[in-house]
Amino acid sequence: MEKFCVGKFTVEPGDKLQGLLEVVNSDLTMPVTLINGTRQGKTVVIASGVHGGEYPGVEAAIRLARELEPAQVAGRIALLHPVNVAAFQAKAQYISPLDGKNLNRSFPGKACGTTTERIAYTISSQLFTQADFFMDLHSGDIHEGLIQFVLYPAGAGEDIAEASRAAAALLGVPYVVGSYSANGTFGCAASMGVPGFLGEIGNLGLWSEEEVTKYMSGIRNVLKSLGVLDGEPESVPTPEFLPRMLGLNAEQNGCWYPCVIPGQHVKQGDKLGEIRDYFGQKLGEYFASQDGVVLYVISSLAIMEGEPIVALG
Ligand SMILES: [Zn+2]
Structure with missing residues (x-):
């Protein structure tokens, strides 16, 4: 020992x-x-x-x-x-x-x-x-x-x-x-x-x-x-x-509006959420690049460019 x-x-x-x-x-x-x-x-x-x-x-x-x-x-x-x-x-x-x-x-x-x-x-x-x-x-x-x-x-x-x-x-x-x-x-x-x-x-x-x-x-x-x-x-x-995690990052600063929840199964092309500016105008939309399960979703309204927003498994 x-x-x-x-x-x-x-x-x-x-x-x-x-x-x-x-x-x-x-x-x-x-x-x-x-x-x-x-x-x-x-x-x-x-x-x-x-x-x-x-x-x-x-x-x-x-x-x-x-x-x-x-x-x-x-x-x-x-x-x-x-x-x-x-x-x-x-x-x-x-x-x-x-x-x-x-x-x-x-x-x-x-x-x-x-x-x-x-x-x-x-x-x-x-x-x-x-x-x-x-x-x-x-x-x-x-x-x-x-x-x-x-x-x-x-x-x-x-x-x-x-x-x-x-x-x-x-x-x-x-x-x-x-x-x-x-x-x-x-x-x-x-x-x-x-x-x-x-x-x-x-x-x-x-x-x-x-x-x-x-x-x-x-x-x-x-x-x-x-x-x-x-x-x-x-x-x-x-x-x-699951073979890998696919993380999506924000491409804009502003407010994040997810339309999926953790554990939800999605199909390729399903909408995951969108980012709007402080006047409510849409800046970007986010879609599933393939079928999978939602592992996590960012819950904050605030979002910054480069930050994770959703990950699929
Ligand atoms: Zn951690």
């Missing part, structure tokens, strides 16, 4: 530590729980709160961090809850209030970059380097309505993609969707040889007991499938596997 070393922390086998992990070259810290089990096994990293207004995953990680004990664990678990404290406290959607950057577009990060890039670098250099599996717990942000789904790195090579997809199917959400993003959390982990996924449970900046419990039981399922916790994963309904 080996020590579990992350940043300034060293955790002996059979020990658990809760503390503040220092972000490299900054005054920032991240609340972390490190559990070093009593038996050999895999190392699993669980991140929450990468975005500021996504709560069910943060609360699920806080509760799991308190509940899980080394005697139950074969291997090691690191939980971050939340990663992006400044964005969490500011209730900032997508971006950090410190540098205006989206942490989920900033991986692997830079040791001497902006604060968001330093957070990414801390995670990729201190945790992904020793991880065997990575879970990133997201939700619909304060302005995002969504149906529950999970993204996995479909373009990361067959072995990593398949390990990620199989684990993602145990989360208990209805859609498992391929992703080809490379500069996000799990895409970066996959490029470093670590399978994983990004869960989306909950939306609109809300959180409920049901969503938190769902995340917790899904994570326990995955930990069981990896052999980190004892027991067989609970059976969950078989999800629908």
Whole structure:
């Protein structure tokens, strides 16, 4: 059995530590729980709160961090809850209030970059380097309505993609969707040889007991499938596997009027919504480029050019 070393922390086998992990070259810290089990096994990293207004995953990680004990664990678990404290406290959607950057577009990060890039670098250099599996717990942000789904790195090579997809199917959400993003959390982990996924449970900046419990039981399922916790994963309904997510971005500034809701099935050519100016004049219309299910819809009336408005799976 080996020590579990992350940043300034060293955790002996059979020990658990809760503390503040220092972000490299900054005054920032991240609340972390490190559990070093009593038996050999895999190392699993669980991140929450990468975005500021996504709560069910943060609360699920806080509760799991308190509940899980080394005697139950074969291997090691690191939980971050939340990663992006400044964005969490500011209730900032997508971006950090410190540098205006989206942490989920900033991986692997830079040791001497902006604060968001330093957070990414801390995670990729201190945790992904020793991880065997990575879970990133997201939700619909304060302005995002969504149906529950999970993204996995479909373009990361067959072995990593398949390990990620199989684990993602145990989360208990209805859609498992391929992703080809490379500069996000799990895409970066996959490029470093670590399978994983990004869960989306909950939306609109809300959180409920049901969503938190769902995340917790899904994570326990995955930990069981990896052999980190004892027991067989609970059976969950078989999800629908979708090859990729098609995101649509706004092409105008103004007001956004969607005409679909999360979970709705659409046909190629169906209207998804329109953007109007502040006088009610139509500026642009948006249509489905192919058949699919609506994974998320932006709920805010305000919209800016370049921002996501709808994603289809
Ligand atoms: Zn997010």
